[in-house]
Amino acid sequence: MRNPIPLSLVLTLAGVGYAGTDKTTATPTFNRDVAPILYQNCSNCHRPGEVAPFALLTYDDAAKRAKQIAAITQERVMPPWKATPGYGEFLDERRLTEQQISTIRDWAMHGAPEGNPKEKPAPPTFTAGWMAGQPDQVIEMTKPYSVPAEGPDQFRCFVVPMNATEDEYVKTVEFRPGNAKIVHHAILFLDSSGEARKKETVPGQGYDCVGGPGLDISGALGGWAPGAEPATARPGIASTIKKGSDLVLQIHYHLDGKPEQDQSRLGLKFSKEPPTKGLTLYVLGNQKIDIPAGDSHYVVKSSGILPMDVEAIAVFPHAHYLAKDMKVDAHLPDGTAVPLIWIQDWDFNWQGAYRYASPVKLPKGTRLEMQYTYDNSAANPHNPSNPPQEVKFGEQTTNEMAFAFVSVTLDSPAQVPEFRAGTRAEFIAAMLENGVDEEALGPERAGQLKLLLNAFDKNHNGKIDPEERQAVVDFLIKRAQQQQHPAQQPPQR
Amino acid sequence: MSLQPILVRSLARSCLQLTLAANFLLASQSNFSLQDTAGKTHTSSDLRQYKATVFIFVAIDCPNSNTYAPILARLYHEYSPRGVAFYNVYSDPSESADAVRKHDSDFLVPFPALLDTHQTLARQTGARSTPEAVILGPDAQELYRGRVDDRFVDFGKTRFHPTQDDLGEALDAILQGKPVPRPVTKVLGCAIPGLN
Numbered sequence: 001m002r003n004p005i006p007l008s009l010v011l012t013l014a015g016v017g018y019a020g021t022d023k024t025t026a027t028p029t030f031n032r033d034v035a036p037i038l039y040q041n042c043s044n045c046h047r048p049g050e051v052a053p054f055a056l057l058t059y060d061d062a063a064k065r066a067k068q069i070a071a072i073t074q075e076r077v078m079p080p081w082k083a084t085p086g087y088g089e090f091l092d093e094r095r096l097t098e099q100q101i102s103t104i105r106d107w108a109m110h111g112a113p114e115g116n117p118k119e120k121p122a123p124p125t126f127t128a129g130w131m132a133g134q135p136d137q138v139i140e141m142t143k144p145y146s147v148p149a150e151g152p153d154q155f156r157c158f159v160v161p162m163n164a165t166e167d168e169y170v171k172t173v174e175f176r177p178g179n180a181k182i183v184h185h186a187i188l189f190l191d192s193s194g195e196a197r198k199k200e201t202v203p204g205q206g207y208d209c210v211g212g213p214g215l216d217i218s219g220a221l222g223g224w225a226p227g228a229e230p231a232t233a234r235p236g237i238a239s240t241i242k243k244g245s246d247l248v249l250q251i252h253y254h255l256d257g258k259p260e261q262d263q264s265r266l267g268l269k270f271s272k273e274p275p276t277k278g279l280t281l282y283v284l285g286n287q288k289i290d291i292p293a294g295d296s297h298y299v300v301k302s303s304g305i306l307p308m309d310v311e312a313i314a315v316f317p318h319a320h321y322l323a324k325d326m327k328v329d330a331h332l333p334d335g336t337a338v339p340l341i342w343i344q345d346w347d348f349n350w351q352g353a354y355r356y357a358s359p360v361k362l363p364k365g366t367r368l369e370m371q372y373t374y375d376n377s378a379a380n381p382h383n384p385s386n387p388p389q390e391v392k393f394g395e396q397t398t399n400e401m402a403f404a405f406v407s408v409t410l411d412s413p414a415q416v417p418e419f420r421a422g423t424r425a426e427f428i429a430a431m432l433e434n435g436v437d438e439e440a441l442g443p444e445r446a447g448q449l450k451l452l453l454n455a456f457d458k459n460h461n462g463k464i465d466p467e468e469r470q471a472v473v474d475f476l477i478k479r480a481q482q483q484q485h486p487a488q489q490p491p492q493r
Numbered sequence: 494m495s496l497q498p499i500l501v502r503s504l505a506r507s508c509l510q511l512t513l514a515a516n517f518l519l520a521s522q523s524n525f526s527l528q529d530t531a532g533k534t535h536t537s538s539d540l541r542q543y544k545a546t547v548f549i550f551v552a553i554d555c556p557n558s559n560t561y562a563p564i565l566a567r568l569y570h571e572y573s574p575r576g577v578a579f580y581n582v583y584s585d586p587s588e589s590a591d592a593v594r595k596h597d598s599d600f601l602v603p604f605p606a607l608l609d610t611h612q613t614l615a616r617q618t619g620a621r622s623t624p625e626a627v628i629l630g631p632d633a634q635e636l637y638r639g640r641v642d643d644r645f646v647d648f649g650k651t652r653f654h655p656t657q658d659d660l661g662e663a664l665d666a667i668l669q670g671k672p673v674p675r676p677v678t679k680v681l682g683c684a685i686p687g688l689n
Contacts, residue, residue, distance in 0.1 A: 054554035060587065064686030077649035149601070150563040257559035258600045321653060347649070381652040 028107040029115020030059050037100045038062060039124040041079050044227065047126065051180040051226040057123060059114045066112035070105045080227060080350045087327075087342035088315070089357040092229050132174045132230035135267030137162075139247055143204030144263040147182060147253050152397070154253040157189075157209040159196045159246050169238035172269035173221045174230035179262040182253045184226070184349060188266065189248040190219035190241060196248045206251075211320070211395030213248045220281070221247075221266075223316065225352035232269075234359075236276040237313070237409055254349070278410030280419055282306070284328065284370050285403040288440055291322065293388040296377040300402040303369040304430065307422025307477075308415065310408035311359035315341050317372075318403040321348050321382040322391060325373040328404045333365040340368075340406070348382070359409065372402045421480030425473045428452070432464035432472060525614050527582075529605040530594040535580070541631045544576035545667050547660070548607075548627045549641075550620040551581050553588055553596045555683035558624035561641050562600040569604050572664050579604040584615040584685050612688060621688050622680040626660050628667065637663035639678030647681065 028034060038046075038056045046056035055061050062069065072078045079094035096104075107113070127133075141158050177183035191197075195215040199207045221239055222231055233239070251264060286302040317326045328340040341354055362368075376388050384397050391400050410419055431437075432453055438446040456464060456472045464472055526536040540546050549565060551558035569579045581602060583593050590608055597606045609615055618627040619638065628637040642655035663673045 053556040053559075064585070064587070065684060067689055068684050072648050075648055080649075150560075256556065257562040381646040381650060384653045386654050386656060 026106075027110045027113065028103045029113045029119070030062060030107065031115035031117065031120040033103050033115075034062060034107050035059075035121050037096065037104065039121060041094065041096060041100075043124050044126065049180065051177065051183075053181075063112040063114070066108035070108035073101050073104050080225075082343045082345065082347065082350055083354055084342040084344055087339040088354065088360075091355040091357050094227055130174055130176070130230075130267050132172050132232065132267070132269065135172070135174065136270045137268045138265055139268065140265045141178065141204065141249065141263045144178070144261040145205060146259065146261050147255055149258050150255050153184070153255070155208065155210040156206040156251050156253065157196065157199070157213050158204070158206040158249045158251065159191070159200045160249060162241060162245055162247050164241050164243045164245060166243050167274075168241045168243075168268075169271040169274055170221060170233075170241060170268050171238055171271045172230055172232040172267075173239070174267040175224035175228075176265045176267065177224075177262070178264040179260050180226075181256050182260045183262055183264060184252040184254040185224060185351060186252070186264065187223040187250040188221035189213050189217045189250065190221065190245045191215060191248050192218040192242045192245045194246075196246055209250055209395070210397050211399065211401055213250060214395065215248075217248070218242060218245060221268075222314075223351075223353050225350060228352060230267075231353075231355060233279075234313070237279055238271050238275040239279060240275070240413075252349075275413055278413045278416040278419065280408060280410065280416050282310070282312075282368065282406040282408050282423060283403060284368050284406065285401075286370075287393045287402075288437075289374075289391070289393040289400050289402060291374050291376040291391040291400060293385075293390050294377050296375045296379065298374040298376060300372045300374065301370065302402065303367055304423065305426045306362055306364055306366045306368065307426055307473075308364045308410065308419055310362050310410060310419070312340065312356060312362055312406050312408050313359050314353045314355040314407040316351075316353040316405040316407075317341060317343060317346075318351060318401055318405065319346060319348070319372055319374070320397065320400050321384050322374040322376050322380065322400055323348075323372055323402075324375045324380070326370070326404075327372075328368065328370045328406075330360070330362050331367045331369065333363060338362070341404075353407070362408070368404075368406065370402070370404050374400060417480075418477075421477050422473075424480070425476035428476060429464060429469050429472045432456075433466075433469070435463040525617060527607040527609055527614060529580075529607055530590050530597065531605070533605070535605070535607060537633060539578070540629055540633055543578040543631065545631075545636060545664065546578040546580070546629050547572075547664070548580050548582050548614065548618065548620070548629070550584055550615060550623050550625045550627070550685060552583065552585055552623040552683055552685070553592055555623045557645060557682035559600065560644075561624050562602060564641060566601060566603050568661060568664070571661075572668075573604070575668055577664060577668075581606040582609050582614055582620075583607065584609040584612050584620070584688075586610050586612070587686070612685070615685055615688055621685055622682045623685060624682050625680045628660075628663055628673075630667075635676075636667055637673050637676055639675070640680045643678075645681035 042056045046052040046054065048055055073096055081094040083090060085095065139160055139162060141160060145156065147154060175186050175188065193216065196213060219239060247266065249264065284302055284304055286300050289300055291298040315328060317328065319326065323346045326343045326346055330338040330340055332338060338360060376383065376391055378386065378388055391398065393399060393401065410416060432449065436446050436449045436453055441449065452472065453464065456468050458468055524537050526534055528534055573579060581597060583606060593606050593608065620627055624641060626639065626641055627635065630636050639659060641660045643657045643659065644652045644655040646652055659675060659678050666673045
């Protein structure tokens with residue numbers, strides 16, 4: 001996928017020419033037609049020592065599964081790629097063309113011939129070990145973690161000290177599963193508060209964390225799912241690791257039928273230069289989720305307004321098992337709609353970050369909107385409860401979530417606090433548009449919001465109207481600035 | 494004209510009877526002699542020693558069949574004291590005895606693994622996928638053929654909790670002398686090479 005000319009394009013062109021000259025005898029063969037598709041799209045995972053359960057390197061590997069490969073590619077179960085084409089353009093798209101799928105199908109239907117040995121392509125070469133080259137620092141789980149042969153999937157957060165004595169700027173992050181048979185995905189969080197360490201009662205053995213690490217994270221280094229390639233930040237962009245931070249490595253283990261151990265690793269490459277651009281997350285989400293048992297079409301929406309110009313570089317949609325359809329759009333101030341991602345068959349097991357092929361410019365005032373649909377009926381095989389139960393927001397497997405984490409860059413790192421204050425202000429203002437929901441917020445937060453509401457609800461109708469809104473936003477931003485400047489930046493809890 | 498449907502029906506009926514008879518003949522002639530990974534020979538005449546014999550067609554590199562290893566071990570511990578024999582059957586000729594032995598040892602399989610190198614047993618029982626379970630009675634009659642349970646819904650789609658333990662329910666019925674509730678179920682797994 002990193003070739004200067006995409007192989008799929010070469011194949012398509014070659015295929016067109018071929019079909020034009022010799023249509024009747026164009027039975028695809030492994031050597032000429034199928035091997036290049038597999039090598040380019042499948043073998044990176046389907047090879048010994050990697051995540052896939054079997055190799056797809058030799059003729060025998062492929063021929064004995066020909067019909068199954070045809071069926072699975074036809075249904076687009078493999079390669080795993082959930083984003084709807086044409087709805088956001090992403091890097092490293094793992095998607096076969098219609099032409100490639102029909103080539104595999106025709107090959108399987110015709111008895112999976114091997115073809116002319118002279119046309120056999122050279123087997124692909126893979127970098128042994130680190131795909132992005134030798135890292136500057138390798139961070140490994142301090143001890144192996146054991147999982148049993150069977151049982152429910154496990155979600156475990158491991159706290160690993162990073163020993164940074166000064167702030168570090170990460171350019172490249174590469175996660176290597178210690179045991180590819182059981183590591184299904186990983187999300188890399190940073191904690192500079194020391195809270196995560198306290199949660200790990202047995203050092204090195206992690207703590208349970210289905211929905212997230214359960215603390216105010218100080219940053220994140222992305223995620224990993226099978227097939228993901230190491231991400232290197234564009235020039236001027238880097239993730240900052242504050243000195244003394246711990247890595248909180250959330251790993252999803254999928255048990256494979258025999259007892260296993262894992263000790264996963266992370267390779268980091270640093271930049272000596274601090275980043276010239278700001279990098280932060282815009283979190284679009286809704287915690288007001290209450291899905292009745294049996295409801296097969298429950299919609300959760302959320303929206304937010306960007307307080308300054310940004311460029312979106314990646315999106316990470318997140319929900320649990322019941323979500324089926326997830327759509328995120330941006331509505332620019334000039335009325336243009338920009339699609340950010342659309343997943344129509346969400347599978348919790350295949351979540352990950354989708355990186356945009358080129359940064360998506362979103363000016364100040366852009367409204368981001370998300371609409372997620374959930375199926376809490378018995379007909380949904382992913383439903384963790386049988387019979388279905390009422391499902392609310394939360395971190396457990398039997399709870400749900402609705403988030404879209406949008407990675408955005410700002411013109412300068414100095415703008416990050418202002419951006420965060422701005423998004424927080426917009427978020428609070430949006431909440432007050434519907435008055436104060438005491439039941440959902442709890443007495444403490446509801447009390448604070450009521451004070452705010454009373455101060456800015458000029459017409460006393462119990463909510464913030466559009467013409468009252470800007471004053472609320474300005475006040476909250478100013479207050480955030482005042483809190484920030486006198487005492488430098490207070491350490492997080 | 495009016496006779497035609499009757500004719501068709503009776504033809505169909507005799508075809509069905511013929512097929513059943515053929516099945517019975519085939520079944521009663523079910524004739525295999527296979528070695529396990531320890532070199533011990535198991536033949537079709539062994540079937541007579543048990544109330545039922547469970548053959549589970551598996552493959553080293555099939556994740557679907559591997560998932561069931563602990564579940565099958567549990568079924569074995571539950572049903573083998575009640576006169577049920579269990580075998581893993583490896584019908585991919587490319588799987589060596591050594592590799593099979595290592596695999597079943599890694600997965601803590603408590604019953605023997607048969608090497609169906611010539612796919613005799615797969616052909617005779619009609620197994621086409623892994624993990625496909627076939628239960629034969631003492632007279633080699635097929636009592637059940639299909640999945641272990643319903644956790645696999647589609648390619649890449651797994652039920653959070655299985656809702657039907659088909660293999661266990663079949664064994665319960667057989668041991669109680671009752672008809673198996675669902676004698677044939679659909680298997681979702683990996684194709685046995687060369688038979689599909």
